[in-house]
Amino acid sequence: MTERPRVHIDPDKCQGHARCKALAPELFELDEYGNAREAGDGLVPPGLEDKAWLAKSNCPEIAIDVIEE
Amino acid sequence: MSDVSQPAAHPPVTDWVNDFDHTDPQWTDDPFPIWEELRAASPVVHTERFLGCYMPTTYQAVREIANNTEHFSSRRIIVRDVRSEVARNAAPPITSDPPVHKPAKQLLLPPFTPDAMKKLEPRMRAICNELIDGFIADGKVDAAARYSKYIPVRAIAHMLGIPERDSDLFINWIHMILELGIKDETKLLEAVHEMSDYFRTHIEERRSRPTEDLISYLMNAKDKEGQPLEESHVLGSLRLLLIAGIDTTWSAIGSSLWHLARTPADRERLISEPELIPTAVEELLRAYSPVTMAREVVKETTISGCPVKAGNMVLLSFPAANRDPKMFPDADKVVIDRQENRHAAFGLGIHRCVGSNLARMEMQVALEEWLKRIPDFRLDPAGTVTWSQGTVRGPRQLPFLLGKAM
Numbered sequence: 001m002t003e004r005p006r007v008h009i010d011p012d013k014c015q016g017h018a019r020c021k022a023l024a025p026e027l028f029e030l031d032e033y034g035n036a037r038e039a040g041d042g043l044v045p046p047g048l049e050d051k052a053w054l055a056k057s058n059c060p061e062i063a064i065d066v067i068e069e
Numbered sequence: 070m071s072d073v074s075q076p077a078a079h080p081p082v083t084d085w086v087n088d089f090d091h092t093d094p095q096w097t098d099d100p101f102p103i104w105e106e107l108r109a110a111s112p113v114v115h116t117e118r119f120l121g122c123y124m125p126t127t128y129q130a131v132r133e134i135a136n137n138t139e140h141f142s143s144r145r146i147i148v149r150d151v152r153s154e155v156a157r158n159a160a161p162p163i164t165s166d167p168p169v170h171k172p173a174k175q176l177l178l179p180p181f182t183p184d185a186m187k188k189l190e191p192r193m194r195a196i197c198n199e200l201i202d203g204f205i206a207d208g209k210v211d212a213a214a215r216y217s218k219y220i221p222v223r224a225i226a227h228m229l230g231i232p233e234r235d236s237d238l239f240i241n242w243i244h245m246i247l248e249l250g251i252k253d254e255t256k257l258l259e260a261v262h263e264m265s266d267y268f269r270t271h272i273e274e275r276r277s278r279p280t281e282d283l284i285s286y287l288m289n290a291k292d293k294e295g296q297p298l299e300e301s302h303v304l305g306s307l308r309l310l311l312i313a314g315i316d317t318t319w320s321a322i323g324s325s326l327w328h329l330a331r332t333p334a335d336r337e338r339l340i341s342e343p344e345l346i347p348t349a350v351e352e353l354l355r356a357y358s359p360v361t362m363a364r365e366v367v368k369e370t371t372i373s374g375c376p377v378k379a380g381n382m383v384l385l386s387f388p389a390a391n392r393d394p395k396m397f398p399d400a401d402k403v404v405i406d407r408q409e410n411r412h413a414a415f416g417l418g419i420h421r422c423v424g425s426n427l428a429r430m431e432m433q434v435a436l437e438e439w440l441k442r443i444p445d446f447r448l449d450p451a452g453t454v455t456w457s458q459g460t461v462r463g464p465r466q467l468p469f470l471l472g473k474a475m
Contacts, residue, residue, distance in 0.1 A: 033178040
């Protein structure tokens with residue numbers, strides 16, 4: 001079985017641009033200040049891999065990693 | 070009536086690299102080739118004007134400065150001819166440095182989350198349609214003066230709980246602070262005082278009759294020790310929300326319509342694929358970023374290898390960063406379906422624009438409602454497009470002919 005990629009947000013880098021939530025609402029959630037964190041355990045469900053990469057490549061603070069192990 | 074007077078002139082620029090001036094008419098009309106020239110010369114350029122001022126020209130240099138709050142202070146955020154005393158609580162948190170910045174910013178974030186903006190969206194659609202009703206039958210319109218200008222001012226007035234009918238008053242203050250105030254201290258102070266008096270009256274009214282708007286929200290807010298905010302902090306934040314909420318988004322909507330008026334292929338694509346509008350809005354934000362902030366160098370350092378000296382200001386040009394070809398392929402082209410777009414239109418680092426979710430919603434709604442009702446429009450060759458000067462860039466006169474060309 002192939003490992004699924006996982007998204008991870010560095011909370012020290014996130015400034016609440018919220019691009020990830022707009023582009024991949026299934027993978028990210030926002031706190032009361034509008035700062036982002038990965039939804040659940042961050043595992044990317046099948047079919048959402050492109051959205052994970054899109055979110056990563058649109059984060060102005062380079063706060064998002066897509067980890068493939 | 071709005072004060073439409075123009076700021077005083079500086080001597081013309083002959084050497085852009087060593088003597089740049091962001092208020093020069095050539096820069097105001099078409100800054101893009103100038104930025105290319107500056108970027109080719111150095112990642113950081115300097116002018117003796119404005120009592121000494123640097124400008125980073127690359128995305129990398131802009132990022133370095135935005136993330137360096139130790140050497141670059143936000144106590145002054147506009148590059149001006151004079152450097153007056155720093156006022157306490159001028160406009161927190163945009164004028165705040167760490168460590169006081171974070172608690173001041175956290176107070177303002179909850180009312181501006183994407184979810185909060187969704188609740189405001191129906192009101193924005195109604196405002197856009199009311200404005201369109203006012204001119205659609207005329208066959209022509211100044212889209213800056215009669216459309217893009219009134220969308221953000223009415224949105225922020227609605228959120229602050231101040232009358233939307235006072236919009237022209239607010240617009241005049243902003244013009245005096247952000248444009249005329251660069252060269253004329255009296256105009257700036259006059260507007261700041263009038264604005265502060267205006268808010269003091271509203272604060273007083275709410276003591277006996279609390280409301281559910283942002284004025285009452287700030288009056289009820291507590292600092293990290295659990296104490297109410299000082300009145301100067303409440304006033305400063307209210308001034309910030311009004312100043313930052315108006316001509317920034319007015320400019321972004323205006324530039325977007327200007328682009329679409331001149332680019333029928335993009336206009337037609339957005340009409341046939343309205344789901345592309347949010348992506349296109351990001352690209353229009355990148356290509357025509359309205360806001361250039363400033364910092365003051367408080368400690369000597371180097372940026373992208375260039376030494377910078379304390380006491381100078383920095384023109385922190387997010388718009389120039391967004392045109393850096395090292396960061397964005399085809400940086401000088403508007404690619405409305407650009408996928409990878411880490412643009413810096415709302416700033417980078419701790420001072421990320423509090424109102425970015427509001428601005429994005431306003432831009433999307435403003436374009437959607439306009440394109441639904443006015444699919445065909447073009448620049449009126451008999452009119453002139455004019456651009457604002459200084460801190461915020463956008464069209465101030467935008468004459469359009471509406472409908473299909475005869």
